[in-house]
Amino acid sequence: MFKHLIAVLVIALAGTSPALAKRVALVLGNGAYEHTVALPNPANDAEVMAGKLRGLGFDVVSGMDQTYSDMRRTVMEFAKKAYGADIAVLFYAGHGMQIAGQNLLIPVDARIEDETSIDFETISVDFIMRQMSKDVKVQMVFLDACRDNPLARTLARRMGPSRSGSVGTGLAEIKVQETGGEGSVIAFSTSPGDVALDGEGSNSPFTSALIRHIDTPNASIQTVMTRVTGDVYDATEKRQRPWVNASLIGEVFLNKQADADSQQVASLGDTAKTAPQATAPAASAAATQSTIAWEREKLVWNTVKESDTIADYEAYLSAYPEGTFKNFARNAIKRLQSGTQVASRNSTAADQATETGVATTATNLPDPKKLVAGTADTEASIGWNRTARREVQTRLNLTGNNVGRPDGAFGPKTRAGITTWQTQNGLVPSGYFTAAQYVLLTSQTEAQYAAYVAEVNRKRAAAAAAKKTRSSTTRANTATNRNQNTRQQNNNNNGGNTAGAAFMGGVVGGIIGGAIGSRY
Known part of the structure; x- marks a missing residue:
């Protein structure tokens, strides 16, 4: 069906431009x-x-x-x-x-x-x-x-x-x-x-x-x-x-x-530096036709990208084998065939923001309600690692759907939280995300999540500073104790040496005295 739509768009808007x-x-x-x-x-x-x-x-x-x-x-x-x-x-x-x-x-x-x-x-x-x-x-x-x-x-x-x-x-x-x-x-x-x-x-x-x-x-x-x-x-x-x-x-x-x-x-x-008078209008017409061709291709690409299916990307490549977005289409096909996908902030909404220069907000995101319900496969295709899953759990908590401590494991409590969030947003409550739904969750919690990350970083910095202070105090106390022990040891050593000297003096004196007495 969509291939026929692309064909209609291409034929209806097509125009030949003179190659000057x-x-x-x-x-x-x-x-x-x-x-x-x-x-x-x-x-x-x-x-x-x-x-x-x-x-x-x-x-x-x-x-x-x-x-x-x-x-x-x-x-x-x-x-x-x-x-x-x-x-x-x-x-x-x-x-x-x-x-x-x-x-x-x-x-x-x-x-x-x-x-x-x-x-x-x-x-x-x-x-x-x-x-x-x-x-x-x-x-x-x-x-x-x-x-x-x-x-x-x-x-x-x-x-x-x-x-x-x-x-x-x-x-x-x-x-x-x-x-x-x-x-x-x-x-x-x-x-x-x-x-x-x-x-x-x-x-x-x-x-x-x-x-x-x-x-x-x-x-x-x-x-x-x-x-x-x-x-x-x-x-x-x-x-x-x-x-x-x-x-x-x-x-x-x-x-x-x-x-x-x-x-x-x-x-x-x-083609000629001394072209006839008709050349100038032809040049203008050529530029106009080129602009129309570009806008036509961009319209088709935006439609394909929103659908995000292998068949539609292949249809785009069939209509525009040398198109501006051919490499993106091929990469998307590889992604869908391999079952992996970059996190959705780099998908449809991010691509649209790149092309139009419009910031990614909830007003220009693809409508998740028009897309398929979430399944285990659609969620796996997003390609989250454990860190990304913890972020998702944190964002669910920020929406008021308590899924417990973020641990990166989507157990029954997390699935229940996802289902509740989907119901709140008029989505099919499947308990599994699609890429578009994740974009929606991200946009809803952007400010709260930024504040959360800032607070976590602040606490980490405070903990690191406290640990540094405790470490400095410990080193100072250790040095003080070491100095005190050294002084005490020195005192003990000095006392021992005095007594030893006296003892040796007495012994030597006795020997000398005995020697003198025996001699005189």
Whole structure:
């Protein structure tokens, strides 16, 4: 049934847009690192950037949280499409490092234990750029990969002092090379050798500024990057300044539109620089159709995501085999097939908040009443460990449904508490959670749970301080007793020595006296 709905949506809203230029983009975002510090924003950065570029008429090859093998396959797919492109773009967000001036992008499964890892666990930026130089007119590279990387420090330590200097902080400058095209634009999120900020929002400062300006009508890429640099510099209180190296023979416009004073489009990357007057309306129509296509895909994805079933994710992939959310759909299918699921705060509601920028509240959560009743299987699919189960029990207690002391074991009392809570919220009282129900419970108790955690932390800190005080007192008393015992022992030793001296003196005196008496 839902497959037919997707088909209807695609057909009803579909429209063909005239291809004025061949535009291809590779968009990668790695944040879920397995062996080093995870980054919260790269997947969000890549997802939003992919949508922006699609809206500008780019054929986007994207990948989020990819392993080394995944990245190799994604780059290969991009390389095949990029051949002969008018504009080819690389956008990467995630961990990166430089070794002896060579910039490397880090897959999520990299360990970087020694120098061998460089060749077999990382992807070189130079390697990707070679794929962008095959009969490509304009190359654009955006690297939001200068974040602090513990893997680089680990590698530097293991290389030893004589060679560790080749491991640099941040990324190294990329020199523009002549490829026979119309030029290149290379942009780093910060200056070469510096470390960029990941940001406190859902996107990094650099990506936030880039997506804000990249589709500005009639703004050249040179102007766009000037504005991006200014925004990042201000947003980071002058701590981060993007670095841009451009070598173009003219202005490049990603969103050229007709204005009152111009009847034609002269943009690098278009099929002709001296296009007829009809070109400008066509360009505007193309941009409009791209935007409609993006909104259509987003509508379908939101519907699929709310359903959260294998059949619907497969239907999305069938309709959009190269869609923006293809990797998320594939991951969701794997999750559902394996019977595991990330805690629901990272599921439907969190995904919706990421896409729309709306905070996760009870007003924008999926309606649990419209979903299936909880069963042992739906609860197991959430993937709680014992700590997470204790948190659930605590939250149930905070709603007034006493399930006893949180111990991570869902016995009869906990099941009864779940049933009562479900009844109170108009849900099927099964005694077992679904992911959507857990999101609802979390949203209901967010403030109380935060206060509870704060109080627990306060008591732990007070207990630790008291223990420290008792320990200090004990050490002081021990030292005092030790000093007293030492003084008493010294006194005893001194008394013993005096008596001994007197005794020995008497003995010696008697011997001497006897000797004198016998002699005289």
